[in-house]
Amino acid sequence: MMRMEVFCYLFLFSFSIIFLICAWRVVNWAWLRPKTLEKWLRGQDLKSNAYRLFYGDIKELAKMRNETKSKPMKVLSDEVVPRAIPYFFESIQKHGKNSFVWLGTIPMVIITDPDHVKEVLSKHDTFQQNLTDPVVYKLSQGLLKYEADKWSKHRKIVIPAFQLEKLKHMVPAMNKICSEMVGRWEEIVSRNESGELDVWPDLKTMTANVISLAAFGINYEDGRRVFELQCEQAEDAMELRNSVYVPGGRFLPTKRNRRVNEIDKEINAVVRRIIEKRIKAMKEGEANNNDLLDMLLESNFKEIKHHGNQEFGITIEEIISECKLFYLAGQVTTSALLVWTMVLLSRNQEWQERAREEVVHVFGDDKPDFDGLNRLKIVTMILHESLRLYPPAPSITRIVKQDAKLGNLSLPAGVLLLVPIILLHHDREIWGDDANEFKPERFREGVSKATNGRACYLPFSGGPRICIGLNFAMVEAKIALSCILRRFSFKLSPSYAHAPYTVATIQPLYGAPLILQNL
Known part of the structure; x- marks a missing residue:
């Protein structure tokens, strides 16, 4: 009996200790640490709303995002910052550029000074990817999710596949797929002298097909499932960003988390089959070494052979992760660039004609070739200006991994940083009073001259x-735009509704219906 009482007392005592520890951690996470950080940041003249338990600014952030999604812009203009990052834009309007917002229990300092931005991006060991961010955690693969030595090793192995000399071998595949898309458009338009077409779905399909063929040597049908699943991941991740982050919450057996695991499992299975088939082909001497996957595997094998140790290479699981990044970034970035470029050229006919004349002058009736792409000065200026007005990703986040100084700011570990790329791209103090206008001539003498060497252009x-x-995306965009310009003139359809909307990239919420006319 005595033993049972002692056991009960010990159990209750242990349970009480565990409960108190857990309670302390919850109180510290939800209140004490946020209030300490708030006091610290306000002491450095940074302004924000007062911290609110658990949610911070999340509810307002989600509300504004949903309001943005509910309707198009009233006026057709390129002043799109309030739509791309609505809550952060409003916070700056209310509190000034020296401000921060609350992502749940964590403060996020908004960094708008180009000198500070340059420092944040250059000191990547101090200011790292925030893997607690649902968007980053779910969509970051390969190089995006690694830090320090592991990032260096992966970059060394992956980067040879993206060298300009290697991209030359991918130009024929890009030409083939772009020509197929343009051919379908011609069939639609040929029924009349002109025709209306929503180009956004076709541009997504085309860029998905390019990355499937150029990166993996497979057609779009085989890669379609990967893209569909990654799009679902992106939507789900954006929804999660609008909810409170609870440490360990992604491991709970909720319906959403189960679906997340199902998606990852299915994507991994598809990509693994592609990689294993390619490795077998390489061992049998059947690979052609002309696509990204071959180049990645070859680079990996060379690194292992050079050092005589498997540890200097990357594993199959890590190769899968890099391939998932190829799939996602290779499709969403270029499709967004192309659709906004076509929308801008639809509204700026003089630049459309100048670009067309240049393409015809450089290529004539021949297919675009790699050397000719480098002579497309006007097209390059247009693409840079499109990327300035509509950068694929409107912002990037970093987490302070250790106490750090940033200019006059002293930042404690755990604080988040937001670099609002689209705000920098539209800043009148940087670009002038016409910052919200389409003016490709800004880049007449290149990016460095246009920015005066400042970190204010970060597409x-x-x-x-x-x-x-980036070179892959620019080569593909130049080829696609060259094919389109030689075959069509285009303008906005009366049904076009201007509604830039952020998922993983800035996309046209209601598509991009244009009136195309054969030339």
Whole structure:
């Protein structure tokens, strides 16, 4: 009997200790630490709304995002910052550029000074990817989710596949797929002298087909399931960003989490089959070494052979992760760039004609070739200006991994940083009073001259972690635009509704219906 009483007392005592520890952690997470950080940040003249238990600014952020999604812009203009990052834009309007917002229990400091932005992007060991962010956690694959030595190793192995010399081999595949899309458009338009067509679905299909063929040597039908699942991931991730982050919450057996695991499992299975089939072909001497997957595997094998140790290479699971990144980034980035470029050229006919004249002058009736793409000065200016007004990703986030200084700011570990790319791209203090206007001549002498060397133009991020696929995207976009311009003139349809909307990238919520006319 005595033993039972002692056991009960010990159990109750242990349970009480565990309960108190858990209760303390919850109180610290939900109240004490946020209030400490709030006091620290306000002491440095950073302004924000007062911290609200658990939610912070999440409810208002979600409400504004839903309001943005509910209707198009009243006026057709390129002043799209309030739609792309509505809550952050409103916070800056209310509190000024030296401000922060609350993502649940975590403060996020908005970084708008180009010098500070440059420092954040260059010191990637101090300011790292925030893997607690649902969007980053779910969509970041490969290089995007690694840090420090592991990131360096992966980048060394992956980057050879994206060298300009390697991209030359992918031009024929890009030409083939772009020509097929343009051919379908011609059939539609040929029934009349002109025709209305929503180009957005076709541009998504075309860029998905390019990445499938150029990266993996497979057709779009085989890769379609991966894209469908990744689109579902993107939508789900954006919804999760509008909810309170609870540590460990993604491991709970909820319906949403089960679906997340199902998606990951299915994508991994599809990509694994592609990789294993390619490895077998390489061992049998049947690979052609002309697509991204072949180049990645070849680079990996060379690294392992050079050092004589498997540890210097990357595993099959890590190759799968890199391939998932190829799929996602290779499709969504270029399709967004192309659709906004076509919308802008529809509204700026003089630039459309100038681009067309240049394409015809450089290529004539021949297919676009790699060397000719480098001579497309006007097309390049137009693409840069399109990326300025409608950057694929409107913002990027980082987490302060260790106490750090940023200019005059002293930032404690755990604080989030937001770099509002689209705000920097539209900042009148940087670009002038016409910052919201389409003026490709800004880039007449290149990006460096247009920005005066400042970190204020970041369509592919910046610093050491700049997107390694930027050359791939620009080559593909130039080829697609060249094919389209030579065959069609185009203008906005009366049914077009201007509604930029952020999922993983800035996309046209109601599509992009244009009136195309054969030339």
